Amino acid sequence: MFVSIDGPSGAGKTTIVHHLAQMLVAGGENVHVTAEPSKGPIGKLCRELTETVTGHALACLYAADRYHHMENEIRPFIEEGQTVITDRFIPSGLVMQRFDGIDPAFLWQLNAEVDRPDLAVILEADPEVISERLVERGAHNRFQLSPGSSHAEVHFYRQATERLIQAGFDVMRVDCNERPPEQVASVIRDRLTTFFASPTSNP
Numbered sequence: 001m002f003v004s005i006d007g008p009s010g011a012g013k014t015t016i017v018h019h020l021a022q023m024l025v026a027g028g029e030n031v032h033v034t035a036e037p038s039k040g041p042i043g044k045l046c047r048e049l050t051e052t053v054t055g056h057a058l059a060c061l062y063a064a065d066r067y068h069h070m071e072n073e074i075r076p077f078i079e080e081g082q083t084v085i086t087d088r089f090i091p092s093g094l095v096m097q098r099f100d101g102i103d104p105a106f107l108w109q110l111n112a113e114v115d116r117p118d119l120a121v122i123l124e125a126d127p128e129v130i131s132e133r134l135v136e137r138g139a140h141n142r143f144q145l146s147p148g149s150s151h152a153e154v155h156f157y158r159q160a161t162e163r164l165i166q167a168g169f170d171v172m173r174v175d176c177n178e179r180p181p182e183q184v185a186s187v188i189r190d191r192l193t194t195f196f197a198s199p200t201s202n203p
Ligand SMILES: Nc1ncnc2c1ncn2[C@@H]1O[C@H](COP(=O)(O)OP(=O)(O)O)[C@@H](O)[C@H]1O
Pocket: 007, 008, 009, 010, 011, 012, 013, 014, 015, 016, 133, 134, 136, 137, 176, 177, 178, 179, 180, 181, 184
């Protein structure tokens, strides 16, 4: 089982991944939590270079990290029978580099050969809500610093989500405006429980 969690900065990805993993482990699942940029060599480069490298070069670097992450971490853990949850995956790749003006069709092509998650969760919240959370938490990157960045990110996410649905991804959109993180995580856990119960999902 492979689950990705994406959504605008401040929507709650890292918080929800933590709660979801705890809930699944408590329910007896073997869970491996990971994130992008990954902890691998290309992910390390991504982290070092996001503030200074832009545009197509950065988009290619994040895509390279994703392919390497998939081959060297995600697939092996899935093959071991673990449930892999990643904090950011393809949807982030379709969204973040748009801040540098990259064409969504180019981003789609760059990510076209990446394994699809069994469930791509998109956390949704209004721009006003996430920008408030970001002020409280602090910005993590240059994309979160410009005024109106939350509005732009929410808009890019809507477009990316529509594209994923159109391409046949199993997308779960979760409203994170009002619900506390534990409740968001339990809504996702309930959806995953239906996967675990299905005879084809756990060979
Ligand atoms: N559902 C929620 N309701 C209220 N606050 C939340 C919720 N989810 C996360 N937060 C808070 O919002 C901030 C951003 O959360 P974080 O998990 O870092 O988001 P992301 O990883 O999407 O950038 C943190 O301070 C976190 O405690």
